[in-house]
Amino acid sequence: MSTRQTLTGARIFDGDRWHDDAAVVVDGGLIEAIVARADVPAAAQTVNLGGGMLVPGFIDLQVNGGGGVMLNDAPSVEAIRTICAAHARYGTTALLPTLITDTPQITEAAVAAGEEAAAAEVPGFLGLHLEGPHLSLARKGAHDPKLIRPMTDADQAGLVAARTKMPVLLTTLAPESVEAWRVTALAGAGVIVSLGHSDAGYDVAMAYAGAGATMATHLFNAMSQIGNREPGLAGAAIDGGGFSAGLIADGIHVHSATMATALRAKRGPGHIFLVTDAMATIGTDMTSFTLNGRTVYRKDGSLRLADGTLAGADLDMISAVRFMHRVVGLDLAEALRMASLYPADAAGQGHRRGRLAAGMAADMVALSEGLDVSAVWIGGSKVFARA
Template sequence: MTSGTVTFRNGALFDGARLRTGHVIVFRDGAPAVLLPEETATPEGQVIDLNGDILCPGYVDLQVNGGDGVMFNDDPSVDTIRRIAEAHRRLGVASLLPTLITDTPEKTQAAIAAAIQAMREGVPGVAGLHLEGPHLSVARKGAHDGALIRPMEATDLEALIEAAEQLPCLKVTLAPESVSEQQVRALADAGILVSLGHSDADFTTCQRYAAAGARCVTHLFNAMSQMGNREPGLVGAALATGDLSAGLIADGVHVHPEVMRAAWAAKTGPGRIFLVSDAMAIAGTDQTAFELEGRRITRTDGRLTLEDGTLAGADLDLTAAIRTLVKQVGVPLSDALYAATTYPASLIGGAVSRPLRIEAMIRISADLRTCGWLSAQR
């Protein structure tokens, strides 16, 4: 717990819903106590001049494959989860879902066991688990190993439901090509966050699966059926279906800024577009290459690619994603911050209206290029 009184001035405050400028905020013993227009406020205790920077709750990232030089797939253990979470905390992430991409049944079970144990040990920043595959479409496999993609069997369904009983959040990315509507309904009834992705399914099929309980779409536009003049595909279903929300890799590489602009304007609510990093092992490092299950991935000019040029995750953090949305796409700053904090938190059961705490706040530079934890700056 944080003790004492701290006043922040000369900056902006994002309170999880609104961006407030021209105000002073006073924290007493870690909790916000006073929020007043700067011209009428009297600073108390330690006074920190933000110099135009932004106070914001820590980010929530629902798709994190690796960080600090390691991939979850390489060693699905509590130690790996802890190392990844620590790396992303340095990048401003308060909560994340360690993400296992398509792998063997044995590796999947190890990932589930590691996530459950990480929650029992209270590893900071871990909010559950995201299994991206293996029940996908080979036609839209992207960087996933097509040899490991397979239909969902009864034993898989039982294992996922059992895992969901022991995790605060289990997110599963799947494709209609490999999973039935009945299975999706059973997953959703068990409280699992079902996300459609890596799929070539048509618009009508995707809408049926949303009606069966799917609530998200994984990395909108990437590894999915595209929007055409006669067939809207999964992209069209994501934008037209209010019950679906969609993760977006806003690096300007995976999706062109003008496409992001059109999608942002077209999205039907109440579902929204939210930001994900899809971060790989290089997150938080200066590494130029790494391996994923024996396949070399190279980092060049903001891209991560396999040897054949296929994009393999993203060289991205959420501060950079916010900058892309604001500077290149034209999204209001408050909406971009919401897409990196409050909205993804609500999807995994985070309290939208939870009280702000100073130890959970980050300071984002005015140019949207860097961020740091307030607790480390005092």
């Protein structure tokens, strides 16, 4: 029995350009082709989307929780399933469940859950992001300072071993807690190293880029800022072409004018891409939750500790896309690339995700003209449809 299906009736964005009067042919979970509407294969099942847009699925490389669950509180494959499903309804078809700085025992449990999720091929699971515990106390943000510590040989070996069990393993670290030679060893083993929660200056950051770091975590947040004589980590992330950088586009973490300035200044080939830094609240009506034993309060679009410190974001991917397009003023195609193509490339997955092209995973999002998510497919299977 053929698994071929054709999606038509919508304007198609393939990650590079728009297609009108065209259709996407899917077979076996992969994109077979984009064809003219008149050339739709007769043998394929046809799905008429009835207008709107069909775009590549969104890829989120920093997701702490969703659906009422935090990975830190429930480091299990069931929690990963819940988080992936919660974000799928907002267009995210691949994500990295993210563990915030925690104990070695919780970290080990999260890695084991990630390995199990990879083996089970949980829809939407791309790998893990371990944000800490090897950070800078000076830029700890909402991370528990009692759990921040330098990287050891055992930590390094654990990361290298975990990378062999899942498609993507990303770790956020600070030069203050990790020697450059360890970064080289991690990068050589396929671990993606992102600099973040760090007060490191420009020269140190660029040296770590030379050692193998390729990303910066939530640009402008929890890092040294751009100054007139010291560009800081933020300046290095923008000026360093080898860096890609995540951006929390909620209008709370970073001012829209700062976002626009950074986008104009970013040196390639690295790009600025969207992340949500989402917490358990996504997909729920929760008003608070706990993180490392501390209460985080949800109010006015933000998540904060009792002292006002931002603790992640109350943000989903389609909202971030809308913000970049409507508030920052980006062309819609570029806002969509920031949610799909650029994070795919940053995660080393550009050969498989981020575009609608032959041989790519059939991860797709149907959007209304008003940029609401109508339907979502992961590997050609529909995982969400708006009633």
